[in-house]
Amino acid sequence: MPLSWALLVSLALAVAGYIIGRSRAFASAGTDIRKLHSRPGYHGASVALTTLTPAIVVLMLASVLRMAKVFPPEATGFAGLLALAASVAGLGWGVTRINTDFRARNVVEKIVQGFLIFCSSIAILTTAGIVLSLIFETGHFFQKYSWTEFFFGLNWTPRFQGNSSLGILPLLWGTLYISFIALLVAVPIGMFAAIYMSEYASKRVRGIAKPAIEILAGIPTIVYGLFALITVGPMLRDYFAQPLGLGSSGSSVLTAGLVMGIMLIPFVSSLSDDIINAVPQSMRDGALGLGSTPSETIKQVVLPAALPGVVGAVLLAASRAIGETMIVVLGAGAAARLGLNPFEAMTTITVKIVSQLTGDNDFAAPETLVAFALGLTLFVITLGLNVVALYIVRKYREQYE
Amino acid sequence: MTDIPMSSEAQPRGNSLLSQDARTRKRNATEKRFRMYGVIAIGIAMAALVILLTSIVSDGAGAFRQSYLSIPVALDAETLDPNGNRDPAEMSKVLTLSYGKVLDKAVETAVADSGIAIEGLTSTDTSNLISKEASAQLRNHVLADPEQVGQTVDFNVLVNGRVDGYFKRRVSMESAARDANTSPQQLQLADALKEQGKLVTRFNWNFITNPDASDQRPEAAGVGVAIIGSAYMMLVVLFLAVPIGVAASIYLEEFAPQNRWTDLIEVNISNLAAVPSIVFGILGLAAFINFVGLPQSAPIVGGLVLTLMTLPTIIISTRAALKSVPPSIRDAALGVGASKMQSIFHHVLPLAMPGILTGTIIGLAQALGETAPLLLIGMVAFVREFPAAPPEGLWDPASALPVQVYNWTQRADPAFIERASGAIIVLLIFLFCMNLLAIFLRRRFERRW
Numbered sequence: 058m059p060l061s062w063a064l065l066v067s068l069a070l071a072v073a074g075y076i077i078g079r080s081r082a083f084a085s086a087g088t089d090i091r092k093l094h095s096r097p098g099y100h101g102a103s104v105a106l107t108t109l110t111p112a113i114v115v116l117m118l119a120s121v122l123r124m125a126k127v128f129p130p131e132a133t134g135f136a137g138l139l140a141l142a143a144s145v146a147g148l149g150w151g152v153t154r155i156n157t158d159f160r161a162r163n164v165v166e167k168i169v170q171g172f173l174i175f176c177s178s179i180a181i182l183t184t185a186g187i188v189l190s191l192i193f194e195t196g197h198f199f200q201k202y203s204w205t206e207f208f209f210g211l212n213w214t215p216r217f218q219g220n221s222s223l224g225i226l227p228l229l230w231g232t233l234y235i236s237f238i239a240l241l242v243a244v245p246i247g248m249f250a251a252i253y254m255s256e257y258a259s260k261r262v263r264g265i266a267k268p269a270i271e272i273l274a275g276i277p278t279i280v281y282g283l284f285a286l287i288t289v290g291p292m293l294r295d296y297f298a299q300p301l302g303l304g305s306s307g308s309s310v311l312t313a314g315l316v317m318g319i320m321l322i323p324f325v326s327s328l329s330d331d332i333i334n335a336v337p338q339s340m341r342d343g344a345l346g347l348g349s350t351p352s353e354t355i356k357q358v359v360l361p362a363a364l365p366g367v368v369g370a371v372l373l374a375a376s377r378a379i380g381e382t383m384i385v386v387l388g389a390g391a392a393a394r395l396g397l398n399p400f401e402a403m404t405t406i407t408v409k410i411v412s413q414l415t416g417d418n419d420f421a422a423p424e425t426l427v428a429f430a431l432g433l434t435l436f437v438i439t440l441g442l443n444v445v446a447l448y449i450v451r452k453y454r455e456q457y458e
Numbered sequence: 459m460t461d462i463p464m465s466s467e468a469q470p471r472g473n474s475l476l477s478q479d480a481r482t483r484k485r486n487a488t489e490k491r492f493r494m495y496g497v498i499a500i501g502i503a504m505a506a507l508v509i510l511l512t513s514i515v516s517d518g519a520g521a522f523r524q525s526y527l528s529i530p531v532a533l534d535a536e537t538l539d540p541n542g543n544r545d546p547a548e549m550s551k552v553l554t555l556s557y558g559k560v561l562d563k564a565v566e567t568a569v570a571d572s573g574i575a576i577e578g579l580t581s582t583d584t585s586n587l588i589s590k591e592a593s594a595q596l597r598n599h600v601l602a603d604p605e606q607v608g609q610t611v612d613f614n615v616l617v618n619g620r621v622d623g624y625f626k627r628r629v630s631m632e633s634a635a636r637d638a639n640t641s642p643q644q645l646q647l648a649d650a651l652k653e654q655g656k657l658v659t660r661f662n663w664n665f666i667t668n669p670d671a672s673d674q675r676p677e678a679a680g681v682g683v684a685i686i687g688s689a690y691m692m693l694v695v696l697f698l699a700v701p702i703g704v705a706a707s708i709y710l711e712e713f714a715p716q717n718r719w720t721d722l723i724e725v726n727i728s729n730l731a732a733v734p735s736i737v738f739g740i741l742g743l744a745a746f747i748n749f750v751g752l753p754q755s756a757p758i759v760g761g762l763v764l765t766l767m768t769l770p771t772i773i774i775s776t777r778a779a780l781k782s783v784p785p786s787i788r789d790a791a792l793g794v795g796a797s798k799m800q801s802i803f804h805h806v807l808p809l810a811m812p813g814i815l816t817g818t819i820i821g822l823a824q825a826l827g828e829t830a831p832l833l834l835i836g837m838v839a840f841v842r843e844f845p846a847a848p849p850e851g852l853w854d855p856a857s858a859l860p861v862q863v864y865n866w867t868q869r870a871d872p873a874f875i876e877r878a879s880g881a882i883i884v885l886l887i888f889l890f891c892m893n894l895l896a897i898f899l900r901r902r903f904e905r906r907w
Contacts, residue, residue: 190744253496277827352492380734
């Protein structure tokens with residue numbers, strides 16, 4: 058609480074500083090305002106910023122130190138006072154600097170630029186935060202559970218009394234199986250849709266089909282999850298699994314895979330659209346001029362030329378499918394199983410992260426900590442896929458630019 | 459000199475332009491087939507969209523209709539206000555239980571007065587006709603206006619979920635016979651009451667304003683707390699992600715020198731855009747809750763996590779908007795003596811604003827539908843209390859619309875599936891409005907140079 062008070066007071070001081078700085082600038086210029094290097098507003102702003110910046114730096118340091126438990130909570134009052142002192146000092150220093158030759162605009166712009174740089178580093182801080190939090194807790198997990206059993210174990214049976222087997226292989230299998238089915242659905246449909254829309258469709262058809270597919274992309278995954286749970290799952294069970302005697306569960310690999318495939322259609326189609334459009338028109342014209350039909354042009358000229366880009370798009374879609382959570386939570390089931398029957402319930406890495414980390418967590422138990430190891434595995438897999446895919450796509454784009 | 463023999467006996471070539479030979483026919487058939495595949499692919503995608511939306515809407519429409527028993531309720535002064543001075547503070551000591559008794563009596567009288575005779579109808583059937591939540595609603599109604607005590611008022615009593623489900627065709631006579639919570643007789647009674655106009659089904663405002671309700675009371679569950687929680691998170695995202703995202707894009711697009719650090723940031727942003735959302739949930743749990751010590755299920759934590767998730771989207775679209783402002787604008791500003799910073803803040807940024815706003819709204823829409831990270835930071839908790847007004851309310855426990863949907867799918871009573879689909883409809887309406895606004899902004903203000 059003292060910290061937020063200190064912040065409010067230093068804000069008020071900054072406002073006062075702006076007014077003082079501005080009027081001092083006017084005063085120092087006398088009757089001829091053109092003598093000032095910077096406009097009076099910049100003088101005011103420079104005082105305000107020199108008042109506020111030290112206080113904010115002190116406050117941020119104090120909160121970080123408190124979070125890291127370096128100093129006790131009782132010391133926050135002292136930190137607040139320190140921040141206030143810093144801001145008063147900044148105010149005094151800022152005001153004394155003002156005269157006609159003071160380059161207030163340059164000072165203000167330096168500080169603003171510092172802020173811009175700080176904001177753009179947040180992306181790096183986020184990545185660092187993700188990596189650190191995952192690695193830190195995964196380290197704890199591997200102190201309590203052997204890493205060979207985690208990576209090569211064939212069983213996943215967490216028990217909260219302890220003595221559980223936490224092998225990742227059944228989860229990895231479920232993840233890959235479901236993603237594979239999703240890609241089997243999404244890649245042909247997405248590719249053909251993109252080819253049709255960019256090479257054949259009339260303007261009117263494109264005007265209807267393109268937004269419709271984009272709507273599919275804007276629907277949140279929880280909606281797809283619910284669709285899998287209440288429509289696709291029961292339908293597959295009643296019309297395919299039970300008559301064929303292959304299973305009796307509504308949630309299955311096929312349910313999750315199909316629905317995830319639908320979710321990925323717009324993703325694949327918009328990526329392929331970009332890639333197909335990047336193939337130079339001259340190549341098409343050449344093929345058509347030699348007498349090939351449009352489909353032959355696409356199959357024998359456009360697609361081979363676009364192949365690296367298509368591979369990149371498929372990899373990106375695969376990374377999406379592997380990291381997808383809500384569809385598999387609601388559609389795939391919770392049974393960790395190594396099997397081939399697509400009508401059986403299976404589970405994925407993301408489902409298990411959710412189930413191990415919701416509810417009351419005991420952050421000393423390996424059953425909770427395993428979620429971080431799963432998260433790290435997921436992060437590494439998707440990051441690897443993304444890096445490779447983005448590299449391929451970029452290389453491919455450069456080829457035709 | 460060798461003349462090419464132009465004998466008139468030479469057969470005309472087989473492949474005339476007028477009649478196709480076998481190979482051309484084959485090629486044309488392939489062409490046609492290939493086109494067909496494209497049409498089929500688009501057809502499948504459109505069909506999936508239509509089936510998805512109709513299934514959600516047909517399942518969820520029921521959540522917006524609710525059956526009420528419209529009966530006179532005698533508010534007995536003896537039970538409800540034992541001291542007789544109509545002081546709300548004293549009356550609030552009277553428990554919901556007493557209101558339940560008052561309601562039971564009212565229902566019994568109403569059924570007796572209506573003259574409906576159904577064979578095998580037990581008194582439990584009659585009193586279970588109304589929801590267990592109804593007494594709490596009556597209590598709130600009376601405490602809001604204590605003067606009603608002692609009179610007989612017309613009150614819309616919330617009907618039990620099974621009876622409500624019967625009118626929405628979720629419960630049938632056959633399923634009722636197997637159900638411990640209802641009976642065919644009860645449903646017959648409900649039918650008879652409906653015929654007399656005492657049982658009415660009308661628009662269910664409570665679904666939008668009520669908080670969540672416990673497992674046994676699907677009829678009373680609503681998305682009120684979830685809407686507030688989602689709104690608070692959007693507020694946090696708006697106040698954090700937009701300034702940070704715009705500042706970062708300005709730096710990267712206008713100031714950043716080409717060096718390793720800039721490259722690192724660029725690679726980072728494009729990778730963050732593709733990190734699975736659940737990983738951000740793990741980050742939120744480990745960093746904001748375990749390390750910083752922010753409370754679980756608080757909108758502030760959800761907002762922070764969603765901010766980090768939407769930043770890449772906002773940065774990418776803002777950079778595109780900044781890039782589309784032609785360099786001549788910058789040059790003109792620099793030419794009349796503006797500094798680089800002034801040219802950007804006074805000229806480029808205002809011109810890029812429509813594009814930035816569109817990108818921001820699309821980013822917010824994505825954040826609004828995000829579920830997985832919120833599950834990990836405790837938003838699944840059962841929350842019945844409305845959070846306080848911001849800023850303090852940001853630290854109160856709340857739910858979020860998509861998480862509420864997930865929550866309801868995990869409950870046993872099928873009535874909650876209807877509620878979940880209803881909540882999805884609410885969510886989709888919000889998303890639709892946001893996207894419409896984005897499209898409107900783009901159409902209205904976008905400039906082409």
